[in-house]
Amino acid sequence: MSERINSEKITADLLRPIRLNKGFMVWMGVLSISLLVCLFAYFLQLRDGMIVTGLGDYVSWGMYISNFVFFVASSLIGMLISGVLSLLKQKWAAPLARIAEIIALAFAAVAGLVIVMDMGRPDRLLNVFIHGRIQSPILWDVTVITSYMIVSALFLYIPLIPDLKICAQKLTNIPPFARKIYEFLSLNWSDTPVQRELIRKSTRTIAILIIPIALAIHTVTSWLFANTSRAGWDSTIFGPYFVAGAFVAGTAAVIIAMFIFRKVYHLEEYITEFHFDKIGQLLVLVSLLYLYFNVNEYMVPAYKMKRADAFHIHELFVGSHALLFWITQLGGLIIPIILLILKPFRKPIPMLVISTMVLIGSWLKRYIIVIPTMEHPYLPVQNVPLKFSVYTPTLIEILVTIAPMIMVLLIITVLAKVIPIIPIHETIEHQQEIASKKK
Amino acid sequence: MNYPTKKLKSILAFSFMICFAFQSFAASWNVPEDQKTRNSYIKFDASTASQGEAIYNANCLSCHGDPGKGNNLKSLNPIPPELSSVGSQNLTDGELLYILNTGRAVMPSFKNSLSEEKMWHVISYLRGFNKNYVQTLSSFDPSKSKLVKLVANFDKAKNAFLIVAYANEKNGKKALVGSEVSLFVKRRFGNLQIDKTLKTDGSGQAEIVFPNDIPGNKTGELEVIVKLFDLNYGEVQTTSRLAIGVPTNKPGLNEQRAIWNVLEKAPYWILFLYSLGVISFLIFILYILNNLRKFRISGNK
Numbered sequence: 001m002s003e004r005i006n007s008e009k010i011t012a013d014l015l016r017p018i019r020l021n022k023g024f025m026v027w028m029g030v031l032s033i034s035l036l037v038c039l040f041a042y043f044l045q046l047r048d049g050m051i052v053t054g055l056g057d058y059v060s061w062g063m064y065i066s067n068f069v070f071f072v073a074s075s076l077i078g079m080l081i082s083g084v085l086s087l088l089k090q091k092w093a094a095p096l097a098r099i100a101e102i103i104a105l106a107f108a109a110v111a112g113l114v115i116v117m118d119m120g121r122p123d124r125l126l127n128v129f130i131h132g133r134i135q136s137p138i139l140w141d142v143t144v145i146t147s148y149m150i151v152s153a154l155f156l157y158i159p160l161i162p163d164l165k166i167c168a169q170k171l172t173n174i175p176p177f178a179r180k181i182y183e184f185l186s187l188n189w190s191d192t193p194v195q196r197e198l199i200r201k202s203t204r205t206i207a208i209l210i211i212p213i214a215l216a217i218h219t220v221t222s223w224l225f226a227n228t229s230r231a232g233w234d235s236t237i238f239g240p241y242f243v244a245g246a247f248v249a250g251t252a253a254v255i256i257a258m259f260i261f262r263k264v265y266h267l268e269e270y271i272t273e274f275h276f277d278k279i280g281q282l283l284v285l286v287s288l289l290y291l292y293f294n295v296n297e298y299m300v301p302a303y304k305m306k307r308a309d310a311f312h313i314h315e316l317f318v319g320s321h322a323l324l325f326w327i328t329q330l331g332g333l334i335i336p337i338i339l340l341i342l343k344p345f346r347k348p349i350p351m352l353v354i355s356t357m358v359l360i361g362s363w364l365k366r367y368i369i370v371i372p373t374m375e376h377p378y379l380p381v382q383n384v385p386l387k388f389s390v391y392t393p394t395l396i397e398i399l400v401t402i403a404p405m406i407m408v409l410l411i412i413t414v415l416a417k418v419i420p421i422i423p424i425h426e427t428i429e430h431q432q433e434i435a436s437k438k439k
Numbered sequence: 440m441n442y443p444t445k446k447l448k449s450i451l452a453f454s455f456m457i458c459f460a461f462q463s464f465a466a467s468w469n470v471p472e473d474q475k476t477r478n479s480y481i482k483f484d485a486s487t488a489s490q491g492e493a494i495y496n497a498n499c500l501s502c503h504g505d506p507g508k509g510n511n512l513k514s515l516n517p518i519p520p521e522l523s524s525v526g527s528q529n530l531t532d533g534e535l536l537y538i539l540n541t542g543r544a545v546m547p548s549f550k551n552s553l554s555e556e557k558m559w560h561v562i563s564y565l566r567g568f569n570k571n572y573v574q575t576l577s578s579f580d581p582s583k584s585k586l587v588k589l590v591a592n593f594d595k596a597k598n599a600f601l602i603v604a605y606a607n608e609k610n611g612k613k614a615l616v617g618s619e620v621s622l623f624v625k626r627r628f629g630n631l632q633i634d635k636t637l638k639t640d641g642s643g644q645a646e647i648v649f650p651n652d653i654p655g656n657k658t659g660e661l662e663v664i665v666k667l668f669d670l671n672y673g674e675v676q677t678t679s680r681l682a683i684g685v686p687t688n689k690p691g692l693n694e695q696r697a698i699w700n701v702l703e704k705a706p707y708w709i710l711f712l713y714s715l716g717v718i719s720f721l722i723f724i725l726y727i728l729n730n731l732r733k734f735r736i737s738g739n740k
Contacts, residue, residue, distance in 0.1 A: 133701065135709055198731075201730065
């Protein structure tokens with residue numbers, strides 16, 4: 001009997017956020033208005049051309065491409081938490097899996113749009129597919145990001161099927177059409193052993209499949225840089241370096257989302273301090289891995305000091321990008337590692353602050369990877385005005401960069417409003433397992 | 440009071456240095472007297488000016504800007520002069536021609552890329568920005584160049600070109616003495632000059648040694664151009680194809696399957712790996728979708 005009450009309480013608790021309330025409306029309003037402002041900036045860019053940005057012949061990849069790399073990076077977290085941790089049977093991560101998947105799907109879906117925003121002639125987008133060259137990492141990137149998006153959507157959807165049935169049955173205050181959609185999407189879930197087995201098999205297959213695909217998306221994204229011979233990009237470790245950095249960015253994003261959902265949806269019983277402690281350890285682990293790659297990435301060229309590399313490294317360490325570089329490396333990586341090693345900092349509020357630092361650092365890190373290299377081509381920059389070779393983003397460009405971030409927030413907000421962000425069915429099963437073990 | 444004197448001295452020294460710098464800058468063209476006084480044999484008119492404008496826009500505009508608009512490229516050192524300015528217009532036609540011919544520092548020489556006729560067209564265009572300009576025509580008759588016979592024979596033993604130039608005047612052959620002769624090989628992006636420009640000797644001859652390592656086509660053929668300039672007879676050039684280069688038969692870089700080629704010529708291993716990736720992905724997706732189909736059917740029962 002107590003089990004039954006328990007499962008009813010869980011269902012009620014986790015379904016509670018699925019309703020339209022004032023807070024949601026206000027938040028959506030704020031997001032929509034901000035998005036409109038940013039889209040107006042994009043309209044100006046479409047109307048007047050890329051001249052409204054700070055991009056030019058020398059720095060042709062600016063904030064937009066940094067933003068793209070950041071988006072692809074953040075989307076990798078779905079693979080780490082839902083894929084790797086579930087295969088490693090890390091049960092603690094189960095309640096976070098859906099949050100991670102929602103974040104992954106949102107970032108992956110918008111990453112493609114970020115690239116379109118970097119195009120001077122987006123109307124020629126189809127040419128990428130019509131005339132794409134199979135030899136170009138750009139085509140591989142388009143392929144793997146599309147694949148990752150599909151797999152992420154399936155990875156979000158399949159474990160969700162039982163919960164959709166619960167939504168259709170238990171949600172009282174929803175319009176009939178919404179109930180029909182829930183019903184349709186739940187694919188006649190009736191908790192039979194056959195169905196359970198099918199879900200188990202499919203989830204497991206995807207959990208395995210998503211690992212190479214996720215590694216591919218960020219490795220291929222890194223090849224967009226590493227397959228050139230430019231100073232700062234010409235590196236053999238760029239693939240794993242990017243993947244490690246992606247884990248850092250994604251974990252920080254999940255921590256921030258965990259904190260907010262826990263607070264707003266009152267999920268303190270389901271996302272506990274234990275989860276924060278655990279994911280804090282995970283963040284330390286991936287950050288240390290990333291730090292290791294950072295040391296490698298700067299140590300090797302800095303030891304050899306080949307001419308172009310020497311100039312690049314000088315600009316980063318003590319030159320015009322030094323301030324940004326050290327803020328990024330210290331504030332976004334080294335200080336968070338030191339703090340998170342200490343247990344008192346692995347509590348919700350300190351972790352929110354630290355994760356925000358890490359996430360901002362992750363964005364700046366992409367800026368540091370893309371722009372300084374573009375400013376230092378091999379052929380000397382001469383006889384041109386300074387503004388051609390030194391990149392300064394414009395206001396329009398900044399707004400257009402913010403637009404996809406707002407889109408991600410919108411997608412996360414909407415998804416977290418229509419589906420339970422903590423798996424109900426799994427949580428109940430887990431509770432039952434614990435109960436049966438006690439007996 | 441020692442101080443003001445010191446200051447005055449340094450100011451004087453500084454002004455002297457500036458004057459000296461300007462002096463050396465202005466004087467450094469060093470146009471020879473005989474070049475300075477040269478004049479065009481082409482009458483400058485609207486037609487020559489418009490032809491000159493097209494040449495100017497293609498070759499000069501990027502640095503000197505539109506004459507009269509002051510948009511010359513000021514980041515260069517020395518700054519390319521605004522050519523409608525008094526300073527530039529005070530130069531004689533001959534001096535302008537000399538500058539176009541020789542070039543200096545960032546100003547390239549157009550000797551090998553523009554004919555003298557085209558240079559006069561450019562000068563004609565520039566003179567249009569000077570209302571006070573009155574043209575002095577040269578008495579030179581360009582049709583005289585048709586009298587010139589330029590012969591370039593390749594001597595295999597000496598590995599050299601023996602160039603003979605003479606004019607078929609009414610009173611018989613007249614050797615062209617002291618004319619400038621230069622030899623070029625046509626390359627993809629322009630003409631490659633062989634050795635230096637020489638002057639013909641007393642018998643109107645010049646010898647230019649030809650290197651034996653210049654890549655030619657499959658049969659070693661090269662297109663050789665001989666140019667002659669004589670103050671009295673103008674410009675003459677002759678072109679010939681000779682098999683004196685190194686035979687080179689490399690397939691074009693875009694003929695084989697390669698990373699840099701078009702999609703149709705992609706390397707097999709990329710086609711294979713890419714297709715393998717996409718097909719395995721599709722198989723997995725079909726497997727998952729089939730699972731979902733079975734799932735739905737089993738729920739119906």
